Amino acid sequence: MNDLLYLTALPASLALLSLFIRDVKLTRKLVPVLIWWQLGIVALVLHPCLINGQRMEFTSGLAVDKMGTYFILLATFVVSCCITHADYFFAAAEAHGDAYEDQQLRLFYASVNLFLLAMTSVFLCDNLGYLWIAIEATTLSSAPLVYFEKNKFALEATWKYLIVCSVGIAFALLGTVFIFAASQRGTLAVPTLNISELISQAQTLNFPLLRLGFIFCLIGYGTKAGIFPLHTWLPDAHAESPAPASAMLSGSLLNCALFGIWKVSSIINAAQPHSHVHQLVAILGTVTVVAASLLLLRQHNFKRLWAYSSIENVGLMVFAIGLGSGPLFFLQALNHSLAKVALFLLTGNIIQASGTKKLNKMHGVIEDCPIWALLVTLAAFAVTGAPPFGAFVAEMSMLSLSMTDERWALALIMTVAIAISFVAICAHVGKVILGPAKQGFKKFQPIRASIIPALLVLGTLVLGLVVNTEAWSGPWSMIK
Amino acid sequence: MTSINTDAILETLVFIAIFLLLPPLLVGIIRKTKARFQNRIGAPLLQPYFDLLKLLSKGETISKHTSWIFRSTAAINVSLLIILAFLAPWTSLRPFNLGADLFLVIYLLALTRFFTVLSALDAGSAFGGFGASREVTLALLVEPAVILCLAAIGSVSQTSDLGVAFSFNNIALANQPGLWFIAGCGLFLASLVELSRMPADDPTTHLELTMVHEAMILENSAANLALVEYAHFLKILILLGISSQCLLHAIPFFWHTTELILVFSSLVSIMILAASIAIIESVAVKLRWTKLPEFIAYSVAMSIFCVFIALSKNLN
Amino acid sequence: MILDTFEALAMVAAIFAILILGTTHLRTNLSFYSLHTMAIAAVTAWIASITHEDHLYLVAAGVFIIKSCSIPWFLNSVIKKINVGTDGGAFIAAPLSMHLGALMLGLSFMISQQIPGLIGEADSRLGSTAAMSILFSGVLLMLTRRAAISQIVGFLVIENGIYLFAVTQTHGMPLMIEMGLLLEVLVAVMVAGLLLFNIKKSFEHIDVSQLTELKD
């Protein structure tokens, strides 16, 4: 119980503080430091789970396993990177002339902390009901981040985000109810929503209801994650929110929704391995990747480009879930988060500097600011799964896993789709990077702006060089 | 040739004498025959020798735009053709047998063409330029025919060494008069073009716009010109020699006669071919440039027949 | 068939939900909505009395206070502030959509026969029928109405449908979760309401069908 307090106290208190501290400058400096501190705390509290993978039970319905720990750390890390960069971002905005009001910033910092709190609790949930509440909470706490700019576009994006996601999530609630019903109507009736219990006695559950519940949860959380036909809110929200916020949305929020899907799918896995529902999930992932890669071909907005590439990566993660391989899911999520956060932050800088989001109005970043150009290129390669970056390892392992799983059609389609998306992204990025100089970049401090992205890119590079996934080649090995 | 035996040395001397002295004579024969056909007396048979000597004694003029290519081409071509004369089976008198690989022969000829074309381009005159471009065009069309004729023969005799293929003791080719004859005709037609005779090119014209070979050597003079001319004569000797050899192989009589008769008959047949060139040139007209491919098509067709015969020969 | 009392109440709730579809007058919508939620609260209470699960009484109370009183009151005040009387208009005319909703009731009765797994006689067909038809009317509301506020109402109706399903089929989920849900819905409505103000401020209308700036 205390551990729970340790985990959640800092963000909660920061949320309040940042609302009431007069001087926003202080908040801008204080919050990042404390959130890095929070990262340390999380690591400290969860280290037993991290080191020897034991499950940590806090109360009934609140527990965290190894994967959850990883995801909490990832989310906290992403938020701390973004919030650290946000300081520069706002400073640059002031230097550029369009400073934000203090109230805006206070709200921003408050909701970032709430957002972090919500995300942390998502990964702590061991109960489908709590999981649902936490995920909906992430939606609500991130809505102000999307609305940050306070212009018409931001408003529209926020409304769509709120309504579409809430409706989608409502279906997840229906799914949760079905699973509860399944637990009631099982052979030995112990009505529970506790995930670990459900997994432990999955065989006894009422499978048709469970399957129905899983499908509704898939739709619900899938809407939040941005699976293909449900993705419509995602580009708007990611494109209209300020760069640090979009980085957080893409780098950590999507993981929460996918984590929900993973939890539910692990129940149905335990109930009946190789059920065709998983085939369905894998197909859904493939469809998402294909659609996203085709959509990437026609983009005119620098941030929407990365939003669609996030959709593509979500497809890959859903594919991993469909293959039932947790580690690969996490590996993909980790690499995507690192690369995509770097990309969104850099994109924010470039947009601030060149004063436009339109891809066809940008050129010659490499002349104006070589270091940004270099980082954007590397991060783009990383996010499209080019070796030697981490995403390559994850994708390659997924593909070979699906080959061994006799899903070679999906694997081949996936290969083609990944290639298409690579070409599309490289074409767009090339247009931005290359060409004559624009001379808009004088008053920005490129080095200071590229510390965090450089670290992130380095991280995913290292991941690509050291991770060993041979152990995870067996399809269902890592679920138990 | 390590063992010193007199007749080997004698043969060698005779051989060298033949290929050094015969080429101008061939041209003399051609010109004489043409003159006769045109009811002229014509220049004496040995005129080409006199021309060469005259050129050697003249003073040379070189365009100041030229480079070392122009200077050295003539010498290189002559020496290449001398080497070819030693390799290629243009006569049945071969005192020593160096491996005359057919691809090597073809590519040595191509090498002479390479230098000729470059030296034509070297002076930067308009005529040299289009002479060169026409030369490569013609070569392009002729090359497959030549190589296919020879390759067909080689493929029947299962070796790419022309020395072996053209020696009269190769059983595989003993009774293939059809193959030999068609190959001979094909090669003869091809060499008409290669040697820039009628109907591909008119060696006697002086309208630069229509000539190919003459246009290319427009800038050469004196000793340089003499060498070029001599190289061309040698080329005539070798190409006509090869086609005449093919035709001789077509006649069963020559498969079992004495060495001496063979040698004489091969020399005679070369001269006959030279004469027939003259006849063709006097009865035929120079084709229009755009019509040439149609003429060359005949020799290509010959080569295709050769290929069919070769394929059917060792059918298994 | 004999109609169980809570089933009757559920039906009443469903019918109120369908009635919401009937008009584009927002006040009326809201009042219908609060009646509909009261019926659901009553269902909860009744089931609590049948099954003697005391925590359901608390849930019923929560539903009554939060959903059927405070949320309609809040939305009413929002409407007053931005003084928008009626919905800008529907893609499908209001009466027609109401009839559609009625048909949906029938459809959902048929579907409720199909739900795999619900086989024990403990679960009531009519309960799930009502829940599903409420869900459908919520969907219709969201799909056919232009005004932002009707979309909020639609979302609430959908949520009610799901809740009713949970109550009738599983006799309520654990208390903590139910309370969490209520809180969640409240906050969601608050945030949506605040956004509503801004929409009115910057667009001079609350017609969300005109928010189509963001596209590829």
Place this chain on the structure above:
Amino acid sequence: MINDPTTFSAANLFTSASAIWLGGLAISAVGREKVKSNFLAFLMLAGALLTLSGAAISWNQSIEYNQLQYICFGLARADSLVDPLSVPFLALLGLLGSATAIASPCHTAALNSQGKRGHYWKLSFIFLIGMQQVLLAANGIAFLVFWEIMSLSSAALVASDHIRHRAQRAAFAYLTATRISTALITAAFLWMHHNTGSWSLSAWHFGTEQSLVAAFFLLFAVCTKAGVWPMHVWLPLAYPEPPGPTSALFSGLVGNMAIFLLMRLLLAGQCSHLSIAYAAIALGTISSLWGVLFALMERDLKKLLAYSTVENMGIILTAIGVAILAHCHNLTAIATLAAAAALFHTLNHGLVKALLFLGAASVERAVHTRELTALGGLAKNMPWTMLCFFIGSLSICAMPPMNCFASKWLVYQTFFQLSYANAPILERAMSLAMVGILAFVGALSLACFTKAVGIAFLGRPRSNAAAKAKESTTNGPDGLIIAQLLLAVACVMIGTSVPIALDGLAPAVRQLTHDQFLVGSSLFPIPQGQLALVGGILVSSIYLFVLGRRSAEVKSYITWDCGFGPLSTRAEETGSSFSHPIGRIFSQILQLKVTTEISGKDRRHFPESVRVETFMTPILETKLYRPVMGIFDWLSSSLVRLQTGSIHIHLLYVFLTMVLLVFLGTNI
């Protein structure tokens, strides 16, 4: 096995080579103005020489090692394998790497901005490391990783002159092509891993039935990367773009890497699918014809060279096809011959093409253009470049006694011997036809390169820039020239001592065809060296005694101008007019159109102005690639239309998806 001394030293040599290159990368990334380019060039040279010596040490044995235990690319570790096959390629890499290193300083000296210099060095080092590791990779994953590193860095090199839109287009085209090939390779590797359960390249055998799919994927991947018809369209765009010195690496090695992959997997893997052989031969033939034809018509010096690469890749591919074919009919002798021909020609072509590209680079440096119409008469001002380019052209036209003649001769022999081998009649007919086609291609390439040399270097300068071109930055020959001389000497050396070279290649050929009784030097009986010697003596004696003898007086005068005043350079043959007669013959393929308009009152007798224009429309781009692009465009645009921006529609998607998924989930 690391304890075996040669293994150890060879492994060390290779590792330290890439370590040095890595160090160079780090220095060029960190060090700003301070670092002298000579030092970086020295590092590059050192790495190249180490690679060369490593190859020399391990030339006839195969070595497996892994000196990067801690590196792991997920599914496999960075294992390295040096076997006889990879040795010659490593040697080529070493040679071209040193040439690039020598040529680099005078290139970077010409660059104005520090940023450009830094990019040049970084990318070149990465490129070198990538290629070396591709050659050393022992398993599929490591291969893919380094393959992609190589491709991406070379793509960046292509884009290095990025201000120009041309360079951007080239880079994009190259990137697309190379990604397609990577995707195909990935698919093939996945398939083979699925079949064999191993990632090690040497464990894959293509004799089995189910390996056919992978073999086809591989073939097309290699065709795309090596630039074989019809996937070659990126090549003439990309090859001219990299900066001068690296264009040698690029042109000499990128295609060869693909060929290396094909040999390593299909030949050494004993592929026995006739369909693969036929496909390879067909594609190879078409692309050799196509490439040389377009090379002949090209007006841009470097594009001409690029198209000739298409031609040679085609020839190599046909040889590989015959090797597979012969293996299917188990005609070991011919298989050996074909494999040797393919390998030898690959190496020779790499060497020669690098030499030619360096020459073109030095021309571009001197004249600042690659348009043949603006060149001419460079032989006076740039004698060394002229000499090297001339040697290169001789070699690429397979003129005896150059190195390419030997390999081309082997290709001829392959087909020639197949024509009377124990094979189906159709294949024998095909092989004789191929002899004719090869001769045809040879004649075309002769035309093409006489054009290149003659128009660019001979005649009179066609522009002022060409008239006052300076060969080198220093007064002596500078790095770029020395690099060319190095490669030219290498060409002549190999050409005049073919048996030795073939003996060196024998282990590789043995590995490819598993023919243990192979004697390399017996493959090529022609005594080229002696012939060259005799020829040289003859030429010099004739030169001395006939042309240059005392009595002959030589006077220098202008080119004959028919007695009209001085000839204008407009009267000279231009590149396009030189190749026009041939173009006329193939106008259908080339889509060659000529428009002539003569104006003036009496147009027939006194034309005032004559204007002749020739157009060529690239048939593949318009007829094949544009429709394909159109399909993708249509797909994406119709998908984009889904994103209507109306929230009602978006909600509708949610509900419809729900219905669909519930249906699928419950009723399947």
